[in-house]
Amino acid sequence: MQVDGQTNKSPAAPLTVASARRRGSLRSPHRRALRLGLLFVSPWIAGFLLFFAYPFFATIYYGFTDFNGVGAAHWIGFTNYVNLFHDPLFKTSLFNTFYYTAIELPLSTVAALGLALLLNMNVRGRAIYRTIFYIPSIVPLVASCMIFVWLFNPAFGIVNDLLIDAHLPSPDWFFSVAWSKPSFILLGLWGLGQPMVIYLAGLQGVPRDMYEVAALDGASAWKRFRYITLPMISPVILFNVILQLVLCISYFTQAQVIESADPGGPGTSTWFYVQYLYEQAFLFLKLGYSSAMAFFLFVISAVIMVVLFRSSARWVYYANEQQ
Amino acid sequence: MKDQERHESYTPGRTSRRHSRFLGWNRRLAVALAAVTVVGTVSLGAAGGGTAGAASSTTSSSVVNLTWWTMWSGTTLQLLNTMVTQFNKTHPGIHVTETNIPSSATTSTAKLLSTIAAGDPPDIFTEWWPEIGSFAADGDIVNMNQYLTGQYAGFEKWEYPVAVQAASYKGGLYAVPMSLNSWALYYNIPLLAEFGIKSPPKTLAQFDADQAKMWTFSGSRIVTMGFYPDTDGNGFQFYTTFFGATNCFNKAGKYDFESCPGAKAEMNWIASFDKYPYAQVMAEQTALGYVAGGQTDIFTNGKSGFELSGPWVGAQNVPVSNPDLEDHFGVEAFPGIVPKPSTLGQGNFNIIPKGSAHPAQAFEFISWLAGYHNESFVGSIDPTGGWVPAGPSVTKAPAYQAWLKANSWLSGFLPQMTSPYTQAPLLTPTQAQLFTAENTATANVLQKIMTPAQALKYIDQQANASS
Numbered sequence: 001m002q003v004d005g006q007t008n009k010s011p012a013a014p015l016t017v018a019s020a021r022r023r024g025s026l027r028s029p030h031r032r033a034l035r036l037g038l039l040f041v042s043p044w045i046a047g048f049l050l051f052f053a054y055p056f057f058a059t060i061y062y063g064f065t066d067f068n069g070v071g072a073a074h075w076i077g078f079t080n081y082v083n084l085f086h087d088p089l090f091k092t093s094l095f096n097t098f099y100y101t102a103i104e105l106p107l108s109t110v111a112a113l114g115l116a117l118l119l120n121m122n123v124r125g126r127a128i129y130r131t132i133f134y135i136p137s138i139v140p141l142v143a144s145c146m147i148f149v150w151l152f153n154p155a156f157g158i159v160n161d162l163l164i165d166a167h168l169p170s171p172d173w174f175f176s177v178a179w180s181k182p183s184f185i186l187l188g189l190w191g192l193g194q195p196m197v198i199y200l201a202g203l204q205g206v207p208r209d210m211y212e213v214a215a216l217d218g219a220s221a222w223k224r225f226r227y228i229t230l231p232m233i234s235p236v237i238l239f240n241v242i243l244q245l246v247l248c249i250s251y252f253t254q255a256q257v258i259e260s261a262d263p264g265g266p267g268t269s270t271w272f273y274v275q276y277l278y279e280q281a282f283l284f285l286k287l288g289y290s291s292a293m294a295f296f297l298f299v300i301s302a303v304i305m306v307v308l309f310r311s312s313a314r315w316v317y318y319a320n321e322q323q
Numbered sequence: 324m325k326d327q328e329r330h331e332s333y334t335p336g337r338t339s340r341r342h343s344r345f346l347g348w349n350r351r352l353a354v355a356l357a358a359v360t361v362v363g364t365v366s367l368g369a370a371g372g373g374t375a376g377a378a379s380s381t382t383s384s385s386v387v388n389l390t391w392w393t394m395w396s397g398t399t400l401q402l403l404n405t406m407v408t409q410f411n412k413t414h415p416g417i418h419v420t421e422t423n424i425p426s427s428a429t430t431s432t433a434k435l436l437s438t439i440a441a442g443d444p445p446d447i448f449t450e451w452w453p454e455i456g457s458f459a460a461d462g463d464i465v466n467m468n469q470y471l472t473g474q475y476a477g478f479e480k481w482e483y484p485v486a487v488q489a490a491s492y493k494g495g496l497y498a499v500p501m502s503l504n505s506w507a508l509y510y511n512i513p514l515l516a517e518f519g520i521k522s523p524p525k526t527l528a529q530f531d532a533d534q535a536k537m538w539t540f541s542g543s544r545i546v547t548m549g550f551y552p553d554t555d556g557n558g559f560q561f562y563t564t565f566f567g568a569t570n571c572f573n574k575a576g577k578y579d580f581e582s583c584p585g586a587k588a589e590m591n592w593i594a595s596f597d598k599y600p601y602a603q604v605m606a607e608q609t610a611l612g613y614v615a616g617g618q619t620d621i622f623t624n625g626k627s628g629f630e631l632s633g634p635w636v637g638a639q640n641v642p643v644s645n646p647d648l649e650d651h652f653g654v655e656a657f658p659g660i661v662p663k664p665s666t667l668g669q670g671n672f673n674i675i676p677k678g679s680a681h682p683a684q685a686f687e688f689i690s691w692l693a694g695y696h697n698e699s700f701v702g703s704i705d706p707t708g709g710w711v712p713a714g715p716s717v718t719k720a721p722a723y724q725a726w727l728k729a730n731s732w733l734s735g736f737l738p739q740m741t742s743p744y745t746q747a748p749l750l751t752p753t754q755a756q757l758f759t760a761e762n763t764a765t766a767n768v769l770q771k772i773m774t775p776a777q778a779l780k781y782i783d784q785q786a787n788a789s790s
Contacts, residue, residue: 149609150610155610172602175603175609261605262605263759265763268767285436285755
């Protein structure tokens with residue numbers, strides 16, 4: 001403790017748990033409380049060590065080995081990582097994943113926020129609209145995929161029937177190299193209910209009087225949105241962006257279900273990173289290679305998260321935060 | 324204020340008796356909870372172990388229990404259950420329990436490997452995905468040569484040669500098919516007549532010309548089509564025997580399709596279909612694959628003049644999905660550039676995972692399933708499944724003969740099983756990569772994403788990738 005440039009080493013300084021632990025003299029009630037606390041959280045600690053920490057470190061280790069999942073793992077150093085950069089499908093899957101993320105993330109953020117703003121307005125039947133927009137997000141993912149496959153089927157689908165009737169071009173959707181990724185983005189937008197509800201909760205937490213004061217001062221609707229709504233819900237935006245980012249980077253189920261007959265197809269237009277990783281691990285039994293892929297994805301995700309959190313200091317406003 | 328005082332009074336070393344009692348009670352509760360958790364977890368583990376034990380091989384009162392994992396459902400699963408019941412009835416010393424697991428290649432492989440690693444695998448596993456080579460190379464499955472003695476000494480000669488070729492790795496027999504796939508050319512007789520085609524084609528050139536006449540559209544949508552080489556996921560690999568391109572290796576033993584004349588001819592032939600709308604064909608195929616339990620496709624639906632497929636289409640799919648087509652289709656050997664008949668040797672193979680508690684009894688069961696010394700029973704089951712048996716003697720069984728006589732179209736499937744041109748891809752550790760690459764390459768050529776030369780190079784690159 002620094003007091004006017006001097007170190008306070010008074011023996012009368014209060015005993016804290018940390019200082020007591022440092023001195024190895026934690027008194028028995030604290031020790032008992034600590035033991036008790038650890039005992040209560042021990043199921044979580046065990047679960048964390050078994051199902052998170054061990055797999056994480058095991059993945060790092062296996063990334064440096066040639067391992068098929070059953071036999072012994074042979075140490076091969078950085079070979080898997082070197083091979084990654086000579087694997088054209090690795091690059092393709094990385095590109096596809098980031099293409100999807102780059103389009104889907106901003107689009108879904110804007111769309112979910114826009115919907116939440118609309119559903120936050122005081123209109124008749126508001127609860128019904130909210131339910132309607134939320135329902136798709138509680139439909140099981142596989143069922144959603146199957147519905148989309150039928151709706152957007154170029155040969156039998158109702159979407160193309162309507163487009164043809166309207167004399168509009170009818171794309172081949174999931175069956176076309178050009179349209180397959182946009183089709184998956186459309187599918188992603190269909191399940192906006194979850195972030196929309198979170199935005200809605202955030203919007204309802206913005207104090208009404210702020211809008212009233214701003215309106216009295218003559219602020220337009222856009223200015224009220226720009227200078228009140230956006231800053232006030234910026235923590236919610238950050239939360240949703242992180243959630244959506246994780247979902248985009250680990251995109252798997254939808255692609256696996258929809259392209260089950262031609263994984264990654266048409267062509268290699270829908271090879272997503274995790275899907276390719278899964279194929280390497282469980283179809284080709286290259287668990288060492290897939291572990292390297294998994295760790296590489298972890299590093300990329302970690303870098304993105306760090307950048308996102310660092311940047312959040314500039315655009316996220318916490319109303320209760322002391323300046 | 325009182326709270327504050329109470330808080331301040333709680334300082335280390337000054338624990339009140341009440342608080343001490345509370346702590347003691349809390350500790351007892353925590354210990355009790357922890358004990359319950361531990362006991363519960365152990366009990367659950369034991370119960371799980373018990374379940375696994377019941378599912379895995381155990382020996383009790385001189386009966387050997389075997390577990391068989393298969394990936395079928397529906398009518399095929401019913402057939403398997405019939406076979407298991409018959410085996411259990413006729414083999415009092417062995418009891419087989421069939422377990423159905425999800426049919427995805429990745430899921431089933433992961434589950435199998437997990438059980439092998441855990442030391443508790445099923446005794447028998449049915450494998451239709453080409454991972455037998457990888458399993459054999461890694462020592463994950465049992466080499467069955469050790470059982471080919473005594474009454475089984477003639478087993479390999481009893482099988483069709485292609486059944487042995489498809490299951491052998493470095494001189495060892497690692498799998499036994501319970502049924503084989505035989506691929507031939509189906510044709511829709513009324514649809515061919517509609518386009519003025521009076522008889523099925525005898526040469527590849529004639530086939531190409533005939534099928535080209537049959538494509539008609541309404542706007543961008545297909546009304547009728549002749550043939551497309553990638554329907555039903557049947558890509559490059561399924562046509563290799565017709566072009567002499569099944570096993571293309573260089574002197575170093577690496578895959579070398581790029582400089583294989585048959586492979587070049589085949590990929591060029593596939594590329595000749597790139598003028599047809601890939602997306603529309605796949606859309607039709609995918610949509611139809613989701614209905615009727617997956618028992619229909621463009622041909623069965625009556626829209627396609629030709630299709631390369633196996634006997635199950637005529638035996639199972641057409642009667643269920645489009646009975647109007649019964650008695651209106653025929654089957655011929657596919658016309659390729661090598662003499663016909665020929666077909667790709669594949670099938671539904673049974674393997675014995677490493678760690679099986681009773682591999683000898685497992686081999687007894689899978690050879691019985693194949694029909695070895697059991698021709699009469701398997702000969703009555705195979706027609707129901709639309710299957711070609713593992714050995715020719717099964718086809719001589721009365722029930723099988725009756726099926727052949729009642730369905731003249733079947734005559735196209737059996738002769739090619741003994742043809743010298745029929746081949747199976749040689750087992751290698753990277754066969755799964757090969758087949759996946761062949762399918763991807765086929766789709767890319769049909770969509771003009773790759774040239775035939777690029778596609779063959781891609782296949783070699785992927786199939787020769789090691790680590």
